[in-house]
Amino acid sequence: MSVKPSTWLLIAAAGVISVISPTVHAFDPLRAEQSIPVNAADDMVPANSTCEFGPLSNPLTLEDAVERALCRNPKTREAWADVKGQAAAVGVARAAYLPTITGNWQGVRDSSVTDITAHPALSSNYSATVRSEGVSLNWLLYDFGGREAALKNASSLLEAAQATQNATLQSTFAMVAKDYYAAQAAHAALDAAREIEVMTRHSATASQAKVDNGVAPITDALQAQSQDEQALLNLAKAQSDAQSTIGTLAVDMGYDPSAVVDLPDVTDTVIPAKTFTESLARLIDEVKRTHPSVVAAQAQYDAAVAKLAQTRAQGLPSISLVGKYNRDNQPQSLGLGLPSYPSTGHDAYIGIQVSIPLFEGFGKSYQIDQARAVAERQQDTLEETRLKVGLDVWNSYYALEAASESAAHSKSLLTLAQQAYTAAEHRYNVGVGNILELLNTQTTLANAKERRIQMLTDWDNARIDLASKLGRLDMSSISTLGAR
Structure with missing residues (x-):
């Protein structure tokens, strides 16, 4: 891009006349900072451009958690600051055309x-x-294209910073969703642990009554009591896990660990056979071109090439x-x-x-070699990034397929385990079954409940993860991907 000095004079004059700008920065005569987002979340939360929030929703919704994290998480704010800094660098490069x-x-x-x-x-x-x-x-x-190359370098680095910000928002979105579902799963597991403890306590009481009446050996009561003690241990562990996950979620949003009070329950849902109708090959081909990390790597390579041209021009x-x-x-x-x-x-x-420039001790020659090596390295980084995002989509795609199949099996397993426990409890109460049969079905039912909860949240995580690897996450993803 070749820009005449007179053109930049006109731009500067127009900027001085209209110093009051409706964008983030009031004084931007060279129009370098027009692309700076108004907040750290960019356009991911269009309904709340000021990133100002009231009290946390109770129970906390996934949408509320994601919006707050995108606006308040230090990583997203750091990426936003990088964009602002690089936009200012573009202004510096444009200013070089002025006297x-x-x-x-x-x-x-x-x-x-x-x-x-x-x-x-x-x-x-x-x-x-x-x-x-x-x-x-x-x-x-x-100056033989030196300023033009410097402006190209700064513009490419700005594009890289913007793409990096987008990638940071995508990864933060996925991280918050993952931690949200983990907290939901932990609280659901806590509820299940409470139910299992009540169930084992009832079994221990029933077996002790049979022992007291002389219709069952003392070993039945001891085994049932041991099962109840194990349920109490599991309950204590579930309580700790629930508090840990909810604290992690609060920190993701930029709050103290004690900020989140409650989450909605995990509800059963119908698992679709296919979430993405596009072929895997097409998804991989697209992500190699459009994923924010690839866009950032391409822009950094363009910046390195421009830096090489700038370094050469400095010796002319x-x-x-x-x-x-x-x-x-x-x-x-x-x-x-x-x-x-x-x-x-x-x-x-x-x-x-x-x-x-007549003689600089051969330093310029080495500076050119250095800039050329940086450009070569950025080219290799670009290719590495393309391979990585393709592999990420590959793995996430099949992880989603496995999660869908596992969720379907976990529902059947829970139904069978519930039926087996009901039958074993009835058989034991009427004196036909034995305590081992009852305890075994209790353990199977407890495992099936935990597995069902985990599979449902794993399925949600897998869908969010694949959308993130494709670079397609936005606030509409919460409804289309089925947040609960």
Whole structure:
């Protein structure tokens, strides 16, 4: 992109006239910061552009958790700050097309005394307040594409920062969703642990009653009590896990661990056979071109190439327009020993300056080699990123398929385990079954409940993870992907 200096003068003039901008920054005469998002969440939370929130929803919804995390999480705010910094760097690169004007003012009290021995007529003594004002101009007119390359480098790095911010938002979204579902699963597991403890306590009470009536051996009561003690241990562990996961979720949103009070229950749902109708090959081909991390890597490679061109141009001649005007009131004297008289003077010049680098100790040659090596490395990083995102989609795709199948099996397993426990409990109560049969079905039912809860949340995680790996996550994903 070649930009004439006069064009940048017009841009600057327009910016000075319209310094009040409706965007983030009020003063942006070179229009370098127009692309800065208004908040750390960019356009991921369009309904709350100010990122201001009231009290947490109770129970906390996934949408509320994600919005707060995208706005408040330190990682998203760091990525936002990087975009702002790089946008300012674009402004610096554009400013290089404009002239630099420097004003100077100096005011001094000058006192000069000269005593010449035996020649008083040649001696002098005067005092004066001397002022000088000046202004100088330097305007680079041509530098063999150095400024153009610098602007391309800054613009590419801005594009990389924006893509990195998008990737950070995607990963933060997925992280919060994962921690949200983990907290839901932990609280559901806590509820299940409470139910299992009540169930084992009832079994222990029933077996002890049979022992007291002489219709069952003491070993039945001891085994049932052992099962109940194990259920109490599991309950204590479930309580700890629930508190840990809910604290993690609160920190994801930028709050203290105690901020979240309650979450909605995990409810059963119908697991669709297919979540994404597109073929895996097409998904991988698309993500290699459009994923934010690939876009960022491509932009960083473009920036490295531009930096190489900029480094080469720095070793070539440059042509500048230079000018200066200066005036002062320095007193003047006609000669030694003669009095000084007040005076004013000024001088000015304007011209063309040609700067030709002749010898820099071979440093420029090595700088070019260094810039070339950086560009080669960024090219390899780009290819590595493309391979990585393709593999991520591959793994997430099959993880989702496995989660869908496992969720379906877990529902059948829970139904069978519940039926087996009901039958074993009835058989034991009427004196047909034994305590081992009852305890075994209790253990199977407890495991089936935990597995069902875990499979449901794993399925939600797998869908969110695949959408994140594809770079498609936004707030609409919460409803379309089935948040509970």
